[in-house]
Amino acid sequence: MSMTEKSKIAIGIDLGTTNSLAAVMRDGRPVALAGEHGAIVPSVISFQNDQLLVGIPARQAMLDNPDHTVYSVKRLMGKAAADLKDSDDRLPFQVVADSRGLAAVKIDQKIISPVELSAAILREVKKQAEKALGMEVERAVITVPAYFDDAQRQATRDAGKIAGLEVLRIINEPTAASLAYGMHQLNRGTIVVYDLGGGTFDVSILRLENGIFEVLATAGDTRLGGDDFDMEIVNDIIKQALKSGIIMDHPSPAMRATLKRAAENAKIALSEVEEMTIVVRAGGGNFSLTLTAIEFENLIRPYVERTLDFCRRALADAKLTIDKIDEVILVGGSTRIPMVFNAVEDLFGRPAHCDLGPDEVVALGAAVQADILTGGRNDLLLLDVTPLSLGIETLGGVMNVLIQRNSKIPAVSKEVFTTYVDGQTNVAIRVYQGERELVADNRALGNFDLTGIEPQRAGMPRIEVSFMLDADGILRVTAHDIRSGKQQQITIQPSYGLTRDEVNQMVRESFLHAQDDIDRRLFIELSNESGTVIKATRRAFEVFSEFKDGERQQIEETITRLEEALRGTDPQAVRERLDELNDATADLAARMADDAVAGALKRKSVEEAAKLME
Amino acid sequence: MPNPESVRTALDGAAKHLCWSCREETGEGPFCESCVKIQPAELMGDYFALFELPRAYAVDAQYLKNKFYELSRKFHPDFYGDKTDAEKTLARDNSAYLNTAFRTLSDPIKRAEYLLVRCARGYRVDLVPPQGLFEEILTAGELLEKNSLSSEDLTTLRETGRVFAVRQDERIVSLAGLFDRLVAGDDAAKGEIENAINEIKYLRTILDRIDQRLHKTI
Structure with missing residues (x-):
C-alpha cells in the first residue's frame, strides 16, 4: 500500500485490565466504535486447541476452559515475575518467569509474554473498529494508567506495534477522561479525575483553561482495583466454607474461575441490592453464603481508604486544598460501587460527574487526542506530567x-x-x-x-x-x-521490557512462536556473555592479588558451575549460574573500580558492550 | 537536512540569528520570519527573556501562567506530528526548555537562584538555621524525631509550622526589594540575598517535613 492510499484515520484505544474499547472522532464528537458484539471487547484471551479466541467468545470460554483462558494481563505488563509472587494463587492460569525473569503466562508448554497477549487484544479491538468504520485503521493513541512506569509504557507501545498499529502517543487514562469531559461540558476550572478500574487506580488533578488541559499532579497504584475486591470476596467465601467444613484452600483452576465469577457477580449486584446469596458448587454439593452490602464494604474499606490517601497526596503535590477543586470526575467500572463514589464525594464535598459513562470515557478522550495529533483540531492541548521521579x-x-x-x-x-x-x-x-x-x-x-x-x-x-x-x-x-x-x-531500554530486536522479531513472526526458538537464541547470547565474564575474571586473577579469605576459591567454583551449565542447553540454568558469578565477583569488581578490567566484570551484556563501542 | 543543533552552536553569541532551515535572518520570535519554521527557543534568550519579563524578582503568577500557555501552544510536540524530524526534535527541546523555565520562574527559591546567577557571579549556599527562630527549630526537631505524637504535640507542631511559614513568606517578599537594589548596582545586596535564599531553603525543608508528618498522622 502506498502512502497516499494509507488510511489517515486515527482511533483512540482504552486497553483496560478487564475491558478494552475503541473510539473515533465523528462530526467533531468522539464516539465509541461498536463491533459485532457491541463496543466493549473484554480483555480476555482463550486458547482452544489451535484456535485463539479474544473478547466476548474468550470470556464465555473462561468457565469451561479456565486454565487456557487468560485475563488481567495488564497487571503483568512490564513486570518481573518476582514482582508478582503475591498474586500467583489468584489467577487460574499459570504465571511464570520467562528466560529473563519477566512475568509471562504458560499455556500448555508455551510461554507467552503479556506484551503478545495485549497485542492480541489490541488486534481484536483494531479488527472490530475496522468493521465498524468500514476501513483500515493503522494509527492509534493508546491509554495507560497515569501511574504506569517507563517499562509498562514501553510494553504497551510494543504491544501496539506488534498488533500492527502505529502508536501516535501513549496518554494517561485520567487525562484522556478529562479531554472527553472538556469537549462536552467542563471547560474551565480545577478538576479531579478519580479513576478506579479493574486493576489500577489513578488520581489526577488538572487545570482547564481556554482549551489547555494542564495536569498539575498525579498519583496512584498500578495494582489496586476491582480485581482486589473480587479477591476479597473469594477469600471470604473460602473462609466461610471452611467453617462449614468445606475445604477450598487450594482450589483447582476451574474452582478459582468459578469463585472469581461468583464474586464478580455478587460485587456488581451489591451496587443495587442490600444482600446477595452466592451459591458455589463445591465438594459434590452446593455451598451458599449470604453477603450483605455492609459486609462487602467492610471487605473493601482498606482499599478505598488507600485511594483517598492518594487523592490527598496529589492535592499536596499540586499545592492545592480541597476547597480549590471545582469538579470531580469518576472513571472506571469500580466507581459504580456506592461506597466508592460516596467516599469520593465526601472527601471533596461535592457531587461527582459520571455522565459520560465510566467505561467509555477514557477511549473517547483518546479519540480526541488522536484527532489533535493528526491535525484535526489545534484548539485543544494537553500538558501532562511524569508520575514518578x-x-x-x-x-x-x-x-x-x-x-x-x-x-x-x-x-x-x-x-x-x-x-x-x-x-x-x-x-x-x-x-x-x-x-x-x-x-x-x-x-x-x-x-x-x-x-x-x-x-x-x-x-x-x-x-x-x-x-x-x-x-x-x-x-x-x-x-x-x-x-x-x-x-x-x-x-533507556527498560530492564523489565523487550529489546528493540525482540519487538521487531515479534512483529515479523507469527503470534505464538515456539519458546524453543527464543531459548536457542537466548542460550547463544548467554554463552557469549558468559565467555566474556569468565575471561575478564581470569584476567583479574592475573593482575589483582588482594583477595579476601576464600574469595578466589569461591569465584573459581562458580566459574566451574557456569561452565557445566554451558555444556547443557537450558538458558535459564546458564542465566542463574552467570548471575551467581556476577554476584560472587561484584565485591571484587568494586575494589578494582579503577582498573579497566572492572568494566567487563560489571553486569553488562555483550550486546550492550558492543553498542557502547560503536 | 540541516542539523538545528549545529546551527545553534554556530550562532551562539551572534547578534542576529540565521534560520537553520532557510538561512535567512529569523527575527526575534520563535518562528523564522522568512520560512515560518520553528527556531530553537534558547535563541530567544534566558528564562526571563523567553517570558518577556524584565530581570526582576517580582513576577505576576497569572501573567506567568498565561504566557506559559501561549508559548506551549507554539512549542508543544503535539502540533508537530506531521512535520519533519528536525522540527519535531526542536519542538521537543523547546517544550522542555519552556517547562524548565516555567518551573524555575514559578518557584520562589529557584527563581531567586536563577536571577542571582544572572546578576552576580556565583553565590554561596550554607544551610544555617535562621536567626531568632532557635527555640522553634529545636521544638520542631524534637517533635519530628518522636515516634508518636500526642494531640498536644500535633497542635504545637502545627503552630510552629505556622511561625516558619510566616517567616518564609516575609523573606520571599523581601527578595523583590533586595534584587532591585542589586540590579541598581548595590553590591551589598548580594550577601543579603544569599542569606534570604538560605533561610527560605532551610524553612522549606523543615516545613516539608512538618507537612509530611502532619499528613501521615491524619
Whole structure:
C-alpha cells in the first residue's frame, strides 16, 4: 500500500485490565466504535486447541476452559515475575518467569509474554473498529494508567506495534477522561479525575483553561482495583466454607474461575441490592453464603481508604486544598460501587460527574487526542506530567533525582557528577525510577558505562549527565566527560521490557512462536556473555592479588558451575549460574573500580558492550 | 537536512540569528520570519527573556501562567506530528526548555537562584538555621524525631509550622526589594540575598517535613 492510499484515520484505544474499547472522532464528537458484539471487547484471551479466541467468545470460554483462558494481563505488563509472587494463587492460569525473569503466562508448554497477549487484544479491538468504520485503521493513541512506569509504557507501545498499529502517543487514562469531559461540558476550572478500574487506580488533578488541559499532579497504584475486591470476596467465601467444613484452600483452576465469577457477580449486584446469596458448587454439593452490602464494604474499606490517601497526596503535590477543586470526575467500572463514589464525594464535598459513562470515557478522550495529533483540531492541548521521579545512583546506593515526579513533559535536566576513586576511568550510570531514597527500593530502568575518562584525582573529573524525557514519557540519558569530551548516550531500554530486536522479531513472526526458538537464541547470547565474564575474571586473577579469605576459591567454583551449565542447553540454568558469578565477583569488581578490567566484570551484556563501542 | 543543533552552536553569541532551515535572518520570535519554521527557543534568550519579563524578582503568577500557555501552544510536540524530524526534535527541546523555565520562574527559591546567577557571579549556599527562630527549630526537631505524637504535640507542631511559614513568606517578599537594589548596582545586596535564599531553603525543608508528618498522622 502506498502512502497516499494509507488510511489517515486515527482511533483512540482504552486497553483496560478487564475491558478494552475503541473510539473515533465523528462530526467533531468522539464516539465509541461498536463491533459485532457491541463496543466493549473484554480483555480476555482463550486458547482452544489451535484456535485463539479474544473478547466476548474468550470470556464465555473462561468457565469451561479456565486454565487456557487468560485475563488481567495488564497487571503483568512490564513486570518481573518476582514482582508478582503475591498474586500467583489468584489467577487460574499459570504465571511464570520467562528466560529473563519477566512475568509471562504458560499455556500448555508455551510461554507467552503479556506484551503478545495485549497485542492480541489490541488486534481484536483494531479488527472490530475496522468493521465498524468500514476501513483500515493503522494509527492509534493508546491509554495507560497515569501511574504506569517507563517499562509498562514501553510494553504497551510494543504491544501496539506488534498488533500492527502505529502508536501516535501513549496518554494517561485520567487525562484522556478529562479531554472527553472538556469537549462536552467542563471547560474551565480545577478538576479531579478519580479513576478506579479493574486493576489500577489513578488520581489526577488538572487545570482547564481556554482549551489547555494542564495536569498539575498525579498519583496512584498500578495494582489496586476491582480485581482486589473480587479477591476479597473469594477469600471470604473460602473462609466461610471452611467453617462449614468445606475445604477450598487450594482450589483447582476451574474452582478459582468459578469463585472469581461468583464474586464478580455478587460485587456488581451489591451496587443495587442490600444482600446477595452466592451459591458455589463445591465438594459434590452446593455451598451458599449470604453477603450483605455492609459486609462487602467492610471487605473493601482498606482499599478505598488507600485511594483517598492518594487523592490527598496529589492535592499536596499540586499545592492545592480541597476547597480549590471545582469538579470531580469518576472513571472506571469500580466507581459504580456506592461506597466508592460516596467516599469520593465526601472527601471533596461535592457531587461527582459520571455522565459520560465510566467505561467509555477514557477511549473517547483518546479519540480526541488522536484527532489533535493528526491535525484535526489545534484548539485543544494537553500538558501532562511524569508520575514518578527519575534519577541515577550515586555513592552509597542513594537515588539522585534529576527529574522530579509531576514535572511537565517533555522535560530536560542536567547535573554534573564526579568520581570517588583516584584515577578512575569508568563511571557506571545506573538509571532508576521511583520515590524512595535508596535505589534498591526503586525500579531499575537500565545502565551504561561512560568509559575513557582521563585518570585524575578523585573528585576532579566533571561528568555531565543529561536526561531528556519526551512527550511519550520515554527517557534518553546522555553522559559526557567535560574535559575529554567523551560521550555515551542511550535511550533507556527498560530492564523489565523487550529489546528493540525482540519487538521487531515479534512483529515479523507469527503470534505464538515456539519458546524453543527464543531459548536457542537466548542460550547463544548467554554463552557469549558468559565467555566474556569468565575471561575478564581470569584476567583479574592475573593482575589483582588482594583477595579476601576464600574469595578466589569461591569465584573459581562458580566459574566451574557456569561452565557445566554451558555444556547443557537450558538458558535459564546458564542465566542463574552467570548471575551467581556476577554476584560472587561484584565485591571484587568494586575494589578494582579503577582498573579497566572492572568494566567487563560489571553486569553488562555483550550486546550492550558492543553498542557502547560503536 | 540541516542539523538545528549545529546551527545553534554556530550562532551562539551572534547578534542576529540565521534560520537553520532557510538561512535567512529569523527575527526575534520563535518562528523564522522568512520560512515560518520553528527556531530553537534558547535563541530567544534566558528564562526571563523567553517570558518577556524584565530581570526582576517580582513576577505576576497569572501573567506567568498565561504566557506559559501561549508559548506551549507554539512549542508543544503535539502540533508537530506531521512535520519533519528536525522540527519535531526542536519542538521537543523547546517544550522542555519552556517547562524548565516555567518551573524555575514559578518557584520562589529557584527563581531567586536563577536571577542571582544572572546578576552576580556565583553565590554561596550554607544551610544555617535562621536567626531568632532557635527555640522553634529545636521544638520542631524534637517533635519530628518522636515516634508518636500526642494531640498536644500535633497542635504545637502545627503552630510552629505556622511561625516558619510566616517567616518564609516575609523573606520571599523581601527578595523583590533586595534584587532591585542589586540590579541598581548595590553590591551589598548580594550577601543579603544569599542569606534570604538560605533561610527560605532551610524553612522549606523543615516545613516539608512538618507537612509530611502532619499528613501521615491524619
